[in-house]
Amino acid sequence: MKRNFTQTLGFTFLFSSLALTLLVLFSIIYFIGVRGFRVLSWTFLTQAPRQAMTAGGVAPAIVGTFYLALIAILFSLPLALACAIYLCEYSPKGWVVNFIRVGINNLAGVPSVVFGLFGLAIFVKFLKFGVSMLSGGLTLGILVLPVIISAAQEALLAVPHSIREASLALGATQWQTIRRIVLPAALPGILTGIVLSIGRVVGETAPILFTAAAFYLRGFPKSVFSEVMALPYHIYALMTEGTHPKEQTGMAYGCSLVLLLLVLAISALAVFLRQRQRGRFHV
Amino acid sequence: MFDPVKIKAQHVDFFYGNQQALKDISMDIDVGRVTAIIGPSGCGKSTFIRLLNRMNDLVAHTVLRGHIYLEGQDIFSPAVDPVEIRRRVGMVFQKPNPFPKSIFENIAYGLEVNGYRDRDVIEERVVMSLKKAALWEEVKERLRDSALKLSGGQQQRLCIARCLAVAPEVLLFDEPCASLDPISTAKIEELILELKKDYTIAIVTHNMQQAARVSDRTAFFLLGELVEMGETQHIFTAPKDKRTEAYITGRFG
Amino acid sequence: MKERIYKTIFAILAFSSLVFLVGIVIILFKEGLPIFKKVGFFSFLFGRAWYPTHSPPEFGILPLILASAWVTVGAVLVCVPLGVGSALCLHELVSERQRAVLKPVIEILASIPSVVYGFFGMMIVTPFLQKVFHLPTGLCAFNASLVLGVMAVPTVCSLSEDALSFVPKSFREASYAVGADRWQTLTRVVLPAAGSGISTAIILGMSRAIGETMTVLMVAGGAAVIPHSFLEPVRPMTAAIAAEMGEAPMASDHYHALFAIALVLFFITFSFNIMAEFVSRRFRIKLGLSG
Incomplete structure (x- = not known):
């Protein structure tokens, strides 16, 4: 009887922890959803802020976030792909691979605010890009480098060895094999990694605090060297700066909802893509 | 002068790390004939055949001693690509192991990487290879379908067709029927007998009946050594070595 | 030869990703070291007063380190039971089909940005704590711990579930075969077998929590004093960097001090990551997966 009692008690605990987790997470979405929805409107999505951040919309922040993500991916994708290809296809197994892998894992663990400082010292000051879209985008690019690398590596490793052999046995060179056989087969997995990293970039705030973000701009950024507004930073700024805390809070709810929907949609897409690929090669 | 030997292995030792997989193998593969390599699992027969087109280059930490000649040229000499x-x-x-591409692309790929550019020539050779591999009738209506949709036996014949398209001189079969049903196996064997007219063939198999059916000469490997080699008829009716006799009569393996 | 060239190009690009890691270390040292010359390594690390803008300024980061430690410990207390508990529940108690839905949902929830958690903490958790504990302000270490802890749950849960799913089925069958019930099998066979995998998840979760910036910046309260209770406002290291860098004049002592904090932070998270790497390697060897 005692055994059964322990089991029931234990399982109850496990159940309640899962239930509590889901409850808390969904209540966050619920609160922000309900209060943000009141603010949400076509104007909110398509216009710039007006009257000291108390009216208007967040369009420049949406556009800024989009640009930052674009720069980050354009910068990191080629590097990450090359790195993954080298690790999976070219390099002999051994200390070189291990060394790079441990390095990349550690890069993934560096706090985002430290990336921000690095971006400040290198891009803003040393390379004199100033506080700009370019500096912020590049900083974010370095931040997601390990994310894309590990997704691409996983995708490359999932390509069966047998079709590499088949290609080489036909007299293809290694580069032909990679470009014509391995990369196309790994493409969906790599795509998942890209989507995943876009989700990450869109939500990051700390790296752009001192490299790119502006609280308020009149219009859309004009060049890669101008400052940008970005959704996550805009939420933070609405809560901590400005002179009309009450009205700004409402705006912050709307802004949070937009960011939340954006990020959840992106990561849902990534998860969906990944589910669909499972077992693709089990012929 | 006509040299009947296509591939010649001389005193080949091969190691995976510290483990010796092949011990002092010397044998010839004759032009225009089918050479079968038989032996129990782990005897080194696959390792050996994979040396003949340098597939083992892809495996790390291996050491090779001895020489393998393809028409007199040492294939492991540094000057050889x-x-x-x-x-x-x-x-x-x-x-x-078809590529995750269409049936047509699977075969065209080999041609493209070997420098063929003319679409007409490529198409012509794709059709020819499919016919040679006795697959044409089954797939001619659906060349653009994914190769992964074919049955196992059809996939294997597609892989053979893919091979034929690039016009090799030698065909190596590494247990080509290991994952196929008896009917598909019979088709592949028929095909091998047909291909013998145009190619030099080496086939690794653990199926002795298969070796007896398709090959002209047979080599018996055991624990990394070449125990005996000769005309298939002789090997199966009057083996010289006791170990060969034990194996072909089914006493081990 | 053409192939050589390709290989070399890829090798160079692969190593250049590492350059960033090295670059970060170099920058942190270059910009952080000057403060050690001025204040001294130990009085920087263990100084009890952080008044970077007073005159004369004081640069002791003990309050910030302790704040980070408190908040992280608090977050771990929240996220480990919830995260590991949820993972066990997902692994053991729900049907295959429910898991096929819940696992992706939790993975999706893991992507909620930290600034949204911070915002939620400010708007919902803060007034709640204020009311319950009769605080002057609800922004405090406890608040940060709660929010940070909840934030880490999906990650810890998802990684732990992965570790659990790596445990071979045969272990479990063997346990049932000797008459153990499900709870015993779960706690004495499956959990220990997945133990180091789960530890890796927890270590990574902690490393994340220490380095997390926006949430603590928004809800920890920001007071740079040595904490005495969870209900006091604190200023963790990341919050100090984020809040003050904007005002610190370029190349001033304050600027260098903030980089030095980042250096300390870097080494803390670095050692956590190395630890996770080490533990997870042992895990793979233990289960006979590729080492």
């Missing part, structure tokens, strides 16, 4: 060797010596693997 392994890619060139693989163009001349094609290989069909244990498990069918």
Whole structure:
């Protein structure tokens, strides 16, 4: 009887922890959803802020976030792909691979605010890009480098060895094999990694605090060297700066909802893509 | 003078790390004939055949001693490009391994990487290879379908067709029927007998009946050594070595 | 030869990703070291007063380190039971089909940005704590711990579930075969077998929590004093960097001090990551997966 009692008690605990987790997470979405929805409107999505951040919309922040993500991916994708290809296809197994892998894992663990400082010292000051879209985008690019690398590596490793052999046995060179056989087969997995990293970039705030973000701009950024507004930073700024805390809070709810929907949609897409690929090669 | 020997292995030792997989193998593969390599699992027969087109280059930490000559040229000499060797010596693997592409593209790929550009020539050779591999009738209506939709036996014949398209001189079969049903196996064997007219063939198999059915000469490997080699008829009716006799009469393996 | 060139190009690009890691270390040292010359390594690390803008300024980061430690410990207390508990529940108690839905949902929830958690903490958790504990302000270490803890749950849960799913089925069958019930099998066979995998998840979760910036910046309260209770406002290291860098004049002592904090932070998270790497390697060897 005692055994059964322990089991029931234990399982109850496990159940309640899962239930509590889901409850808390969904209540966050619920609160922000309900209060943000009141603010949400076509104007909110398509216009710039007006009257000291108390009216208007967040369009420049949406556009800024989009640009930052674009720069980050354009910068990191080629590097990450090359790195993954080298690790999976070219390099002999051994200390070189291990060394790079441990390095990349550690890069993934560096706090985002430290990336921000690095971006400040290198891009803003040393390379004199100033506080700009370019500096912020590049900083974010370095931040997601390990994310894309590990997704691409996983995708490359999932390509069966047998079709590499088949290609080489036909007299293809290694580069032909990679470009014509391995990369196309790994493409969906790599795509998942890209989507995943876009989700990450869109939500990051700390790296752009001192490299790119502006609280308020009149219009859309004009060049890669101008400052940008970005959704996550805009939420933070609405809560901590400005002179009309009450009205700004409402705006912050709307802004949070937009960011939340954006990020959840992106990561849902990534998860969906990944589910669909499972077992693709089990012929 | 006509040299009947296509591939000549001389005193080949091969190691995976510290483990010796092949011990002092010397044997010839004759032009225009089918040479079968038989032996129990782990005897080194696959390892050996994979040396013949340098597929083992892809495995790390291996050491090779001795020489393998393809028409008198040492294929492991530093001056030789392994890619060139693989163009001349094609290989069909244990498990069918079509590319995740269409049937047509699977075959066209080999041609493209070997420098064919003319679409008409490529199409012509794709059709020819499919016919040679006795697959044409089954797939001619759906060349653009994914190769992964074919049955296992069809996939394997597609892999053979893919091989034939690049016009190799030698075909290596590494247990080509290991994952196929008896009917598909029979088709592949028929095909091998047909291909013998145009190619030099080496086939690794653990199925002795198969070796007896398709081959002209047979080599018996055991624990990394070449125990005996000779005309298939002789090996199966009057083996010289006791170990060969024990194996072919089914006493081990 | 053409192939050589390709290989070399890829090798160079692969190593250049590492350059960033090295670059970060170099920058942190270059910009952080000057403050050690001025204040001294130990009085920087263990100084009890952080008044970077007073005159004369004081640069002791003990309050910030302790704040980070408190908040992280608090977050771990929240996220480990919830995260590991949820993972066990997902692994053991729900049907295959429910898991096929819940696992992706939790993975999706893991992507909620930290600034949204911070915002939620400010708007919902803060007034709640204020009311319950009769605080002057609800922004405090406890608040940060709660929010940070909840934030880490999906990650810890998802990684732990992965570790659990790596445990071979045969272990479990063997346990049932000797008459153990499900709870015993779960706690004495499956959990220990997945133990180091789960530890890796927890270590990574902690490393994340220490380095997390926006949430603590928004809800920890920001007071740079040595904490005495969870209900006091604190200023963790990341919050100090984020809040003050904007005002610190370029190349001033304050600027260098903030980089030095980042250096300390870097080494803390670095050692956590190395630890996770080490533990997870042992895990893979233990289960006979590729080492």
